[in-house]
Amino acid sequence: MAALALPALLLLGCAGDQSVLLPPQQASDGEIAPRVSTIQRASESEHQRLLAAFGGEYRAPRARALLDEVVQRLSKAGEGRIGTYEITILNSPAVNAFALPNGRLYVTRGLLALANDTSEIASVLAHEIGHVTAQHAVERAERELESALVSQVVSQVLNDPQQGAAVKAVSKLSLAKFSRQQELDADQISVRTIARAGYDPYGAGRFLAALGRNTAFRNSGQNQTADDKRLDMLSSHPQTPERIAAVTASARQIGAPGLGERDAGRWLAAIDGIAYGDESRDGVVRGRRYVNSALRIGFTAPEGFSLEAARDMVIGLSANGAQALRFDSVTLKPDQTLESYVAAGWIEGVETSAIEPLEIAGQPGVIAVGKGTDWIFRLAAVQAGNRVYRFILAAKGGADPERPMRALLSGFRVLSPEEAQAVRPVTVRIVTAAAGDTPATMAARMPEQERAQELFMVLNGIERGGALVPGQRYKIVAE
Incomplete structure (x- = not known):
């Protein structure tokens, strides 16, 4: 996402299994962190573009105050020069964290919901600070420039495109290994830093384990498991088990489990009430249903589809990956009819035919x-005034997806003002387990969530077969 939305941003992305490192657009006048070279500086415009790509800044005063406190402790305990770091919570349900080389740190609200105590969130922030102090962005940028130069020389001087492609592939693999090593280095810096700051050094391993469970949970929603997915050899991150083993070994060198601050109660209180999943302004997904209170429309995806809402569109994928869905809207020109718009075709390279007028939800x-x-x-396409709501249903191979499209259109609805007002965002709620409570009883308090019991266990770091402790506080997500 960041690679597409921010083509000029120099960015380090970690917790969400991706890393984006691109040349900066221009230098910044001010510096937040320790002095860095020109290539590391991030301008205010780049900060704004990052906010735009990830839903803007999310206001959560209690969580922000605790994050600021954690960052201050980490900056004093960090390796190298002590810098001043500024943290921003991004309004995105994705689980991710980033750092700009000038010391701006970013965490998504989705990541906040996954962490279970102060040491876990401290490990994420220390990892990002480690990237900044180790100047990983500069090292990566220099390696990428060198790789591009070598490929160009081989291709042009030797006039051998095949050999040039081979050199380019080898260089890319080398860069990927270099980046994975950076991630492992930042993990080690994180463990040492959180321990010096007084946090439990085992928090890094616990959060990486939570990240792995969350990734497996999301993948299984598309009938895939973590074991089914082949390792991408050009991935910029090591596999999560490798990272967990490394940080756990580092923590054991510091001391036995039980040392350092965890303070789960304080962390849970800080994130109580933050938004979870899609925001109502983007429309909300409830299983296969999508409802947008601002546009006052809703629809139900075909059986077996999973949906994800973004600011300007909804995307969906069938369980077997053979069909894909997209929903968005455009504005008609004053002299344009719905039929002529569709006939002109809005997908490049796709020939449109067999246009059939019909009434959809009275429109x-x-x-x-x-x-x-x-x-x-x-x-x-459905027309409401000069606005056109567009659906694209794509099927791989020769199967015509007419039947699922007609089922989709039959579920399209225009909401009444009362129905639109009744749409409520889902939030993280902290509840106390009573005697007899189980993951199943907690999941029953999350009726709008797909695979609610699995989600409850992922959010709370509970292994399969694990029991709840009466009197202990846990996270659920509900309206």
Whole structure:
């Protein structure tokens, strides 16, 4: 996401299993962290573009105050020069954390919901600070420039495109290994730093384990498990088990489990009430249902689809990955009809035909067929005033997805003002377990969530078969 939205940003991304490192657009006049070279500086405009890509800044005063305190402790305990760091909570349900080389730190609200105590969140922030103090962005940028130069020389001087491609592939692999080593280095810095700051050094391993469980949970929602997915040899991050083993070994060198601050109660109190999942302004996903209170529309995806809402669109994927769904909206030009708009085609390289007018939820609409190289498309549009709501349902191979598209359109609805007002965002709520409570009884308090019991266990770091402790506080997500 960041690679597409921020093509000029020099960015280090960690916790969400991705790392984006791109050249900076321009230098900044002010410096927040220790003095850095020109290539490391991030301008205010880059900060603003990052906010725009990840939903803006999320206001959570209690969580922000605790994060500021953690960062201050870490900066004093860090390795190298002590800098001043500024943290921003990003309004995104994704689980991720980033650092700009000038000392700006970013965590998503999705990541905050996954952490279970102060030592876990401290390990994430210490990891990002470690990237900054170790100047990993500069090292990576220099290696990328060197790699590009070598490939260009081989291709042009030797006039051998095949050899040039081979050198380029080897260079890319070398860069990937270099980046994975940076991640392992930052993990080691994190363990040492949180221990010096008085936090439990085993928090790093616990959070990485939580990250692994969350990734497996999301993957299994598409009928995939972590074991089914092949290791991407060009991935910029080591596999999570490798990272867990490394940080756990480092923690054992510091001391036995039980030392340092964890303070789960304080952390849970700080995140009580933060938004979880999609925000209502983007529309909300409830299983296969999507409802947008601002636009006053809703629809239900075909059976077996999982949905994800973004600011300008909704995307969906079938369980077997053979079909994909996209929903968005555009504005018609004053002299344009719905039929002429659809006939013109809005997907590049896809020929539109068999345009059929029909009424959808009392509104004028059309459905059409589109054909690409490897996919068959069903396109549909619903007009409300000058706004057009667009559906694209794509099927790989020769199967025409007409039936699921018509089922999708039959579930399209225009909401009444009362229905729109009734849409409520889902939040993290902290509840106390009573005697007899189990993950199943807690999941029953999360009725709108897919695979609620699995989600409850992921959010609370509970292993399969684990029991709840009466009187202990746990996270649920509910309206």
